[in-house]
Amino acid sequence: MIGTVFVALLAGHWIGDHWAQTDHQARTKGDPARAGKRACAAHVGTLTLCQIVAVAMVATYGDIRIAALNLVLGLALNAISHYWCDRRSTLEGVAFALHRIGKHDYYRSGGAPALDQAFHMLFLLLSATIISAPTTTALIGATTATIGVLVGAGFLSKIGHDLKPQIDSCERPSLP
16 A cells, blocks of 8 residues: 555655646745745645645545545645755755765755755655554554654754855865
8 A cells, every 4th residue: 555655645746846836936935034935835735735636546546545644644744844845945954964975066066956856755755654554553653753754854954054154165265
């Protein structure tokens, strides 16, 4: 069942991220002001709606049973992670934190969209695990792991932003 749910979430993600997202949302969602927060929230809302429709389709026509609690938890954590990532500065912070393995350079040289999508894929997988959890113990474990990964990403982002001045100063050519 996890594979079916993952594919449904992925389809909903792609439709929501590329067809349902407005140009205004795409351009504005990373802005630090209130307008950016609103645009990002609206984007995540329509993306989540697309995922609900996709999961409902496979549950109905694929004859699989999904517990309501699992669905709500999985979609909520996916929406939270999507909002977090799409605010842009958060993911850039993770790239700064991983600068020693080249992620900051990759992020700045055009890799930001790929890192964005990879982050989303990770949370689609984690969300599919929550939604598909067959027991309460599995649901608690999958939910705890997902929250742990999101909190860890938040810490990495904070560390990266704290390191940013040092990284930037090392990248600037020194003056004679």
